[in-house]
Amino acid sequence: MNTAIAFLLSMTFLISIGGLFLMVWGLANDQWGDGVAASKSIFAEGEVGRVEDPAATPQQREDLREEKHAGDLTIDQEELDERRVYDRSSRRPVLWWLGSSVMWLLLGSVYGIVASLKLHIPDWLGGQEVLTFGRIRPAHLNVVAYGWASMSGVGVGLWLIPRLFKTELRGRGYATAGAIIWNIGLLAGITAIIAGFSSGLEWLEMPWQTDVLLVIGGALAAVPLMLTVLVRRVHHLYVSAWYLIAALVWFPMLFITGNLHHLFTGTEQAILNWWFAHNVLGLWMTPLGLAAAYYLIPKITGTPIYSYTLSLIGFWALALFYSQVGIHHLIGGPVPTWLSTLSIVTSVMMIIPVVAVAVNHHMTVLPRWRMVLISPTLRFVVVGAMMYTLASLQGSMEALRSVNTITHFTHYTVSHAHLGVYGFLSFIMFGSMYFILPRLVGWEWPYAWAISAHFWLVSAGFAIYFVPLSIGGWLQGLAMLDASVPFMDSMRLTLPYLTARSVGGSLMTLGHLVFAVHFFMVLLRLGPRRELPAEFVLGRLVGGRAGVTRAPDPTSLPGGGAVASEARA
């Protein structure tokens, strides 16, 4: 028997036995029993049942209140005051990471549109070497992956850390420095790609010399996590914390190993390449997105997560299965059969963590689904969580050989990648920022219509992007498999779908522009004041100290005025 297969079988056996022992040990030591307490650990005493959306208008808050009535418990004011201190402690690094990510989002959108247009207008800007498709496309990928997705994910993570561990963020200077170094590294890396110094490996195009800066920047961002964990004041580690810790362990392992690709040649290097590339999605972006969703969905709806035990299964199953799916990118290629089979099996096994997470997220929202229609923040997060379910299940199907034969090498894969990174991660990041920014800056989103415009532009744009491109990609795959169809026709038939993609992408970019202007208006405290950020949807003042009956000046308060409002009521 092949040694690799023998090894695989014996490892599977050992891991199963090990897992069984762990489970028996966990049951014997009551490790499964603290779910309810743990799921409530993100709420203050008496906070469960209170709806919170800092981006909502007064009218929306009224409507939200009708959807969910708070209990009679009095809320623990002291804990809310402490939370303001936590938010203030993470303010500077979070704003650095998030602000940078929004700038990268704009650049990434422009690159995306240019690349998309070039596919159906090939001679447009064709004479410029720095604008050729083969450079704009990798620049787009690296900007959105390492600029937008990674930086927004780290920013949201840094904001979550003090809230999850109930203590101030320690070592925040490291995280701020990390953002600056990360930005410099990324700028250098993108410049290298545009100038023609790509390393040639997808997802690893930036030269290792600039990747070093990303490793340093990322490591600096992980320092506050470790320092804060050491002084945490909670017994339970909330599920978001697991995902954050895991992501920050995984990313350096992946990124450093990926950059050792010079030690490999040919097929071996392709294997390393796709092991890395899919893990960036699965073990870096996904945990960051899920950490945010696991915090925000319960927080906004005022409901603890549906099943805490399920989230435990979802987390460990994701770690075990997602880490092994990468070689489904080489199905049908010159790699050993057992290897792609392993990745196909684990890709399908991903259904377990995905369904676990889906049940948890969607069952938490379902009884209060009308809130999705009202709350601007929740709308983004819930749509993002739904796209996670869809993208993951689609991914499991795409790994099957029968499907992969059609979809591989086509635009269907491109479309699928955007369902994951855009539909899932970006939507959750948008929602997170709508929640976080008023808290940190002490300034509300000035225009409610801009939030709606952002949502509908990116949603409609993405639908116009995703649906036609998936259909076009599928037809392209079928045409390529048909020997009687000339190859040229498989390309030609995609042209209308590629044009639709450009239309959708333009709408998405327009939405990003609205969002970015709005974002920096809050950051600079511009635009009309609405009122102070609402802490809870309640008909009474909850945040102010006794005697405060009108909205005080935000700047005079700790936490930059992150105080409850509804003072008028």
Added chain:
Amino acid sequence: MTRVLGIIGGVGMILLYATLMLVVMPTIQLRTGEDPPEALEPYTESQLAGRQHYISLGCVYCHSQQPRDPSQAPDMARGWGRPSVPSDYSYDNPHLLGTMRTGPDLLNIGARQPSVDWHMAHLYQPRAVSPGSIMAPYPFLFREVEYLGDRRALTLPPEYAPRDGTYIVPTQRATELVDYLLSLDRTYPAEELPVADPDAEPEVPVEPTAGTGDEEPRAAADMAMERTR
């Protein structure tokens, strides 16, 4: 603290295990007993430089270099060559297997289209020789000159021809890139037999092995390459 360490250790170990399975094991398997095929020449200096231009201009984002088995896709019928095997890539660093076929597979483009003139015109303006193509043009790899000297000018259809009295000539980069493209030729017989099912009739023409027939089917079963099911 135990839990934090448990998570850090747990997720670290899981990724190590995945790396062992997905990277280390296949690398060990692929490296043992596999020499570059005799028929495969290492790249020349000019071809390597051309390969660097191929990377720098991002050709890999539209062109794969991995023809598939006939039982999976009609790549051979399209003239893209036999299914590739790991040893075909012995000199490839970085690898350029690719994930997209907006354009055709290029692993055997040198055998399929050996004309330098065609490649030059195609790179300068793909639609000059391939109407309807959506490939990016690379005019910056060429120069417009008034005195030809002993250089060879591009032959272009009238709508893409330069103004009268001038000629389009390739720069060194274009020459190197075409040099690389012409080196893409893996038409020699594969060393390992790529089989999906050891009992099935081989669908790929393979050089008959000298021998009595009762030998071990060499690395074939061990090295069963991912082809199709």
